Amino acid sequence: MTAGQLLARATQLLKTSTSPSLDVEVLLAYVLKLPRTVILSNINQPIKPMKIAYFYWLVWRRRRGSPIAYLVGFKEFYGRNFKVTQQTLIPRPATELLIDKTLGIIRANDSIKTIADIGTGSGCIAITLAAEAPHIKVYATDISKYALTVTKHNARIHKVSDRVILGLGNLLEPLRNCKIDMVVANLPYVTKDEYEANPELKFEPKSALLEPAELLEKFCQQLSKHPEIKFVLLETSPQILENWLKILKKYYSPDTISIFPDLSGNSRLIMIDTNTSPNV
Secondary structure (H helix, E strand, O other): OEHHHHHHHHHHHOOOOOOHHHHHHHHHHHHHOOOHHHHHOOOOOEOOHHHHHHHHHHHHHHHOOOOHHHHHOEEEEOOEEEEOOOOOOOOOHHHHHHHHHHHHHHHHOOOOOEEEEEOOOOOHHHHHHHHHOOOOEEEEEEOOHHHHHHHHHHHHHOOOOOOEEEEEOOOOHHHOOOOOOEEEEOOOOEOHHHHHHOHHHHHOOHHHOEOOOOHHHHHHHHHOOOOOOOEEEEEOOOOOHHHHHHHHOOOOOHHHEEEEEOOOOOEEEEEEEOOOOOOO
């Protein structure tokens, strides 16, 4: 069977996917260890039976809902590949807005030398910031020891291990004695209804997705113990934005809080400029 025939048949098997053609191309590229462009320019290339069997096994898993990133073991984020496992959240394109905004703040503020990425997971945020801003030191914390092993691997692959410092613990707890100029966080913000409505989310760590009611409150309490922090950037969603703003306004004056939309116009980032004193 040729690559073209294999892709055509597998696309039909995944016709209920939101991107069947892309899915099968990525999976075949992974199996053959070739770039997608090479495969698509050689669609008459015959494929060995063992490779076909492995490919169809991955297609079967994808048909049952397994995310592509978990099947191939990595996800591209901000132009770099990051190892992911089922113990780490899959990086989303929407989170690249957080990177863009953070880099803009760094470039406009020479005094920012240290950043904390809270709930780092695969480390895609911390490592990208370290790679894009070579003068910055980044603390990366997570409550999961396993997630931090993935972060450590990704930091080594992208050659920023010397500037990404790992901390095991809840939120900012590992950073009690650290000076932090800026905090970024992609905290869990998926509502229960959203989680139940999207079967594919159930393959990812639930604790990294579902928003616990008390989490942001605890986060703010820990932030208040670091008066040196100049900026805080949080990824959010329209579904929980109002609830989050109510909590944040207990700690920070409303005029210190700004909201930024994503490319679809949805509220996606909350920025707190802590140069204005918090309320408490």
